[in-house]
Amino acid sequence: MLYRLCLLALSVISVTAQPLYFPPASNDAWERLSRTDMGWCQDKVDSLVEFGRQTDTKALIILKDGRIAFEKYYGTFTKDSTWYWASAGKTVTAALVGIAQQDRQMDITKSSATYLGRGWSSCTPQQEDAITVRHHLTMTTGIGFDRGNDNCKTPECLRYRAAPGTIWDYHNACYLLLQDMIEKASGRTFQQYYNQQLSQKLGMGGLWFNGILFSRPLAMARFGLMLLAGGIWNGDTIIKDREYFNAMINTSQQLNKSYGYLFWLNGKGSFMQPGIPLVYQTDLVPAAPKDMYAGMGKNDQR
Template sequence: MKRLLAIGLLISSLFSCTSQDESLEIIDPIYFPSITDDDWETESIDNLNWNKAKLEPLLTFLEDNNTKGFIILKNGKMVIEKYFNGHSNTSIWYWASAGKTLTAAMTGIAEDDGYLNLNDKASLHLGSGWTSAPLAKENLITVSHLLSMTSGLDDNLGDDVSPENLKYVSDAGTRWAYHNVYVKLQDILASASKQTYVSYFNTKLRDRIGMTGTWIKLGNNSVYWSNTRSMARFGLLSLNNGNWDGSQIVNKNYFQKAVSTSQPINQSYGYLWWLNGKSSYHLPQTQIEFQGSLIESAPDDMYCALGKNDQKIYVVPSRNLVIVRMGESAEGENFALSNFDELLWQKINTLLN
């Protein structure tokens, strides 16, 4: 009798919940393209009830601002895929600092594989003397400090990451500064996994989600180059918290940390990801704290990979959107955020609304 009563109460509560909130949104499943071919299901703007009249103005704006490739995914399906200025779906282009998020993902994978801990001293994997800081200060720098841009090393000395160019400014964790020293994470991953960074990356991330592309050494930087669809694939993995069609590529808990504020100085920075909707932000090459959201016109829950000269991956969980832009700089050289982000989102909003 007690069991029947419990079942009855459960059924009653289910009906009660349904009647009290008929407005519960049905979440569409995320679609994932095959990793063995480049076929990609599409979705019509008409089916999404977007403002189709605003598409051409958006595309004109993109072309006029030196864009090469542009993609919008909704629920994983391709809604818009356009190429401009001599680019095509097979052309490759550089990710610049948007590729930092690839290294962040690989760091999470390495932690999950048991190769390292985020609290490890960087010198545990790089050896002593990888900076010119006093040894006691160098030993304060951990893997997590490199991920969060809080190494305390001087960011005014250029991209060179040789020891003589990595000079102490403040204790690790006390100062946020956008610094090329993050590339030392790739050396840490190679040392910890006992293989080349490229081999580890290809096996554990690139090939598992059907990306193409390669890392190319440019001066002191290792820069990822790929077609636009590969950038969209990584954006889709990120939209789904590191899971690709049921396979957890990047540990979910780690990924959620990566797209959350990583330190108390720059609210809008995670583990090499930029975060929208926070109360303040810092930008590269300045210690000024700016008030307000990173990109005012963009959704508050958006996180983004931002690269030099306007390489962009925008991920918006609340709308199941991934938006990718590759190309030349829209308006003068920049390191990450630019005025183009705000202008682009104003145009995107007219399409979505």
């Protein structure tokens, strides 16, 4: 069954017409817009609610200029319920790598062995040297792995397959190693780094367990709002490295044009799917705005 969480909360779909509103980071207060304010057709709203019901949605939230324009929870799920982001949480890790780089704790152009140490894989030292942090962000490390266990980070599981940058292969272990790099570079646990750099500043909350973020639904909306504002939260620039931010939400390589730095991109004319070595000659989501970018995860977490 599919369980959708906060559909569109991480999908930045348009340029806002009004100044953005930011909810306080210190409490749960959040301004809302009425359906009358929005001028929405009730039959369309009813169709949206039913769509969520048919697709086993947990929470469905839409923001307009930062304010909550639509908020619906299904079944026993509430605004205070906790759910997992799955791979949609990769976008949070991408943001944290950018923050680590702006603070000069990391450099994505350097070999990942700079932070992981020698022997993190079964590759030769020369092969490891060629794999950069950026290759981990773009799923182009060239590391081969057991399809039945793509979370295994031991050297025995990480084997040389191709030169980095020559193949696009969605590999969860190589992603998880980014969290290890942040820990080594910052001297803090990944949870501590997340708390300090994002959670406390945005009021997100949330707990990382086995590399996956668990949070209340509105945490995802807060993160999406920060992205919509260009990496800024209520005047505080969270992601100061503008080159990194722009690269994060744009095509990162030509193998899968619909992939940035752990973000999925629309409007690129072609895309690849995890685990399938085929290029589909169409936009990622043809019915969505061309400039949409999103976090997407297992069981349709978005």
